[in-house]
Amino acid sequence: MHVRRAVEIGDIAQVEIARPANLAQLEEIWGALVHEVATVQAISTAAVEARSDESRVALLKLLEAETAEVVALVEEVGREFPTPVSHAS
Numbered sequence: 001m002h003v004r005r006a007v008e009i010g011d012i013a014q015v016e017i018a019r020p021a022n023l024a025q026l027e028e029i030w031g032a033l034v035h036e037v038a039t040v041q042a043i044s045t046a047a048v049e050a051r052s053d054e055s056r057v058a059l060l061k062l063l064e065a066e067t068a069e070v071v072a073l074v075e076e077v078g079r080e081f082p083t084p085v086s087h088a089s
Contacts, residue, residue, distance in 0.1 A: 022080060022081070025080060026077070026080070026081060029073055029076055029077055029080075032073055033070065033073045033074070033077075036066060036069050036070045036073060037070065039066050040063060040066050040067060040070065043059055043062055043063045043066060044063060046059050047059035047060055047063060
């Protein structure tokens, strides 16, 4: 449709942009991933600054658990939003 006058703009049907149903899920995973990465960063900083070996070991165990959460979130993204494999010619 061609618009010749500004008043004709109102006559153009507006189409709502389609959002994939799983976009909300991706946004949720992204938020969780950002949180986990920030937590990993905070724990690693605390481990470096720990005053005792006992504290450092406890923080490293916590860091290991948080890292496993990051891996699980990345794997979930891979399952929910697989990337097509391209074949080089």
